[in-house]
Amino acid sequence: MMDLWTSAEIAEATGGAASAPFAVSGVAFDSREVGPGDLFVAMKGETTDGHRFVDKAFGQGAAGAIVSEAVDHPHILVPDSAAALQALGIASRRRMQGKVIGVTGSVGKTGTKEALFLALDRAMPDAAHRSVKSYNNHVGVPLSLARMPRTSAYGVFEMGMNHIGELAALTRQVRPHVAIVTAIAPAHIEFFGTEEKIAEAKAEIFEGLEPGGTAIIPYDSPHVATLYGKAERHATHILTFGMSEEADVRALDVVPAPNGGSIVTAKLPQAEICFTVAAPGDHWVSNALAVLAAVEAVGGDLAAAGLALAEMPGLPGRGARRILPVEGGEALLIDESYNANPLSMAATLKQLGREKAERRIAILGGMRELGDQSASLHAGLAEPLEGAQVDYAILVGKEMEPLASALGGALPHAHVPDTAAAIPLIQTEMRAGDAILVKGSNGVGLSRLVAALADAARDGDMN
Template sequence: METLNDKYLWNSDLLETITEGTSSRYWECKRIEIDSRKVKKGDLFLALKGKNFDGHDFILDSIRSGASAAMVKTDFKVKNKKFYNIVVKDVLKSLFLIAKESRKRAEKLYNTRFIAITGSSGKTSTKEMMKAAFSAIGKTYASPGSYNNHIGVPYSLANIYKNSDFGVFEIGMNKLNEVKNLSLLVNPHLALITNIAEAHIGNFHSLEDIMIAKTEIFQGLRADGYAIINRDLTFYEKIKSIASKVGIRNLVTFGTNKKSDVYLKSRRLIKEGQILVVNAFGKDYEYKIRFNGLHQVLNSLSVLAALIAFECDPDKGLKALYSVPVPSGRGIKHYIYIKNQESVVIDDSYNANPSSMEASIKALKEMSGKNRSIIIIGDMKELGKFSKPLHERIADFIIRFKIDLVFCVGAESRAVHKKLNYKTKSYWFKNVSDLQTIDFINILLPGDYILIKGSRIMEMEKLVKYLIKNCVKR
């Protein structure tokens, strides 16, 4: 039976029932963990098997870190007598079963309301804003980091706190039916689509196919739930039609379009973020966010829409938004010194697609003002046959916004360098290491604003660290 101790999230008796597994003896755990490096005292370690690793190889590490027990596919013999376990047929399937039970328990016992967020970009930033806003209203759990795939979502659900009033989850995808399956698992009371762009378009035939994949989030939305949609999207009418066909009755829109239920009236840049005036259902709200760029403003509008949909106090929730730090690698500013004068590095290195790249370039120009604007751009991956034209589109965007200097990194970014064709000064490098070897800092000038952005695999964050380390006040 389930423990009455709120200190623990799960126990062996309950997990045996859920997974049809067999435990070595009774034990309790505070949390579920799938990464042995992150195990803390009292965790249950799930020995998942991946393409390049097998969690069973790290069970001893998890025990040394204080795991209460481990979930294993087959018996695992260890010398440590304190090692407890639960044996199941399939560890990943068991994680899904635990997630389903966790979702059911949260609503049944604690009346938790669930929010699911998808979109081509901005999911994590929006999730963090949602978390802050709803934490000002009640106890709120949000998925950690960018845990938004077929493992990350059930992992996050399995760990939702007891007594949570709200649960916020992001849902990602790179092919059809992924969003659908994860949305059915989360079964949200509110579903949000931040935007539709060419992320992962190499796995699809067209941008419209990506739109269809993102609208799969409606499949898991409760019948009485709310769909929140960006009215500025090119596909807005089609998304609205799809929502209607699946029976969604409650639709809330946001954007710059004044026909939106929640729309931006004005914004003003400040040193650390922006001050916004937003109209929601006829009432004006003024609040601040630490994030830069119009794209982040729109993300905050969706938070206001969610607060109103759930009949929460908007002012209370919005006030909390300025406390949200910009997540690492998603536009966070670092102040560096070039020739002993302050300059700025904008670390947007976590990931990139054409739409997010354009949004970051716009934000760069806004922030730089009369200072030089510089971009260090890495390849945008998973674009398939669309890679060259989409990289060339970024070159056109750079020219249009009169960026002063560009460093291109990676084979696919060479298309950007070639398309710039001396209209904008640019350099091309095979990889991050090659750029570092030329000591490119000598090309920079005091007061420069430097945007660093590329796909995750490009390791653009190394350049951020390089600049922070080497550009200090002497």
């Protein structure tokens, strides 16, 4: 197997000095993730210093390190480890000769990135690379770039932001041939003030497009004109996707699939395809259309993409579904615990309303970074809750007070201060035939509730 990086290549890319020759097969900046053969990047942060964990990293098998202080292990010495990681990412992108796709959006970017990777990998196994987890910020993106094998035919990178200018910096590192905006929603609106400004910030992804590049835009978004206007200044080709007849990539027909999900007939500029989307919900149909647009734009295999979409499993925290054994039968747990904003809340509640269940239970955590609009946006969830015919809701966190007030006595609910209080409540409440949606901003910690229910099911402690 070809080395990911040699010490000489790392030194040249970062301007650092190598203490000894070595080669690495991976890159990590979190010592807990270091494995045999990895390069450990020891960075200094506000609360900790990675140099404290160098010995631990080598104890776990690290082959080398990037450091700003000399250590008693093979290393590249640089003035600034964070800047060196960025330089290594840029060097990785420079040597890669394949096609690169960048993905951003207020909702759906991680799922779209994963689906796109699976679509490309289905046609060319082991030839596609993507950013793992949600490594989409100023350190996650260069890390994901630095991990990209030099022979990759495709690279798929997720990019996030919560301030003006952040995406512009990231997209100039990624230099995508294709740039996707999945959707615009009031996520991080605390830092922008309006959705229009969020759209403007998301459109920064087009600034890094390579010559001849393609911009992929959600036609059904109320901000399509803003996105299109920015794309026109940087993209050679623009593709829109959506349900509208005016979209370049559009769903001609959508029907429920027998095991959940959707059967979709889609029209593209050069093809028409019928495929299944395993993940349930209208938002996943939209994500799938963006995926197909990107696959066509890079000359990929649309048939293989359709098969990948049919086979894609739910992602932990982003739609993973688990059957829990409970007294007298089973309950369905839908794990959407990783993140939430008003648009994604409404979409997942709509899908909950379609689930065949004796009862529908929604466990909703507060939505963060909504600023002055937080109270009204939380209260606004009353309508989608009632529209989904939810039988019982558990509202978690102080942010949910306006929603509790808006519901009044119209829908049975409990408002609890935190996840710790919600866990025993749902353990007592749940019963056979329930469909239980768990969704909230990551900071609320509803993943701990999901883990507690999974652990109880594994140990046979469900009521």
